Amino acid sequence: MARTIAKDHDHKRARILKSAARVFAREGFDRASMAQLAAECGISKANIYHYYDSKDAILFDMLETYLRQLRDGICGLQMDGLSAPDRLRLVVQEILLAYQGVDDEHRVQSTGISALPAEQQQLLRGYQRDLVVFLSDILADISPDVLRDNKEKLRATTMSVFGMLNWFYMWNSGADAEARKDYAALVSDLTLDGLKGI
Known part of the structure; x- marks a missing residue:
């Protein structure tokens, strides 16, 4: 007879993934062990094997969940009726807000x-690529004469925006939502108007 799934299975799985993100970020994936993952989560090593058969499976599930939710949340934003600059402002802000609380996963x-x-x-790089394409399309709509037919410049501009967002994550990981919104506005102004925008 097949073993039934506990009512709190999804909650425990989410707790394992969050704990694993902390261990992988702190120790590095190669140095982390299943015993460390179990200890961080507060469960036995045998219990963690009930959910995952290896740390590789945990790593994939953690990254797949994180990146899929990030991609779906950003690419699924309702932006009907917004101008391209307003779409940029919304997307940049929502990316920074989505980064809040997931420093380890990031x-x-x-x-x-x-x-x-x-x-x-x-698969995982596909999620990342979807985000890049989504932002690229907005930037190309803002400046079609400059960016639409110049793929190299469009890619450089897109990755520069992500670079600014990732800088904030690296150096201001504990920032609250208001600080993230303020910085998102700064990034958007710089992107839209250059130094004149600030």
């Missing part, structure tokens, strides 16, 4: 994806 994605099998890397 840090692990930059080093952990390459530890996974190629097909899993492809």
Whole structure:
């Protein structure tokens, strides 16, 4: 007879993933052990194996959940009727707000994806690519004469915006929502108007 799934299965799974993100960010994926993951989560090593058969499976599930939710949340924003500059402002703000509270997951994605099998890397990088394309399309709409037909300049502009957002995450990870909104406005002004915008 198949074992039934506990009512709190999803809650425990989410707790394991959050704890694993802390351990992977602190120790590095290669140095982390299942025993450390279990201890961080406050469960036995045997219990963690009830949910995941390896730390690789935990890493993939953690990154897949994080990146899919980030992609879906940003790409699913309701922006009907907004001008391209207003869409940029909304997307930049929502990205920074989405980064709040997920510092460990964000840090692990930059080093952990390459530890996974190629097909899993492809899926995760696809989520990242979707976000890049989404922002690129908005930037191209803002300045079609300059960016629409110049893919190199469009990519550089898009990645520069992400670079500014990731700078904030790296140096202001504990910032509250208001500080994130203020910085999002600064990034948007710089992107839209250059130094004249601030």
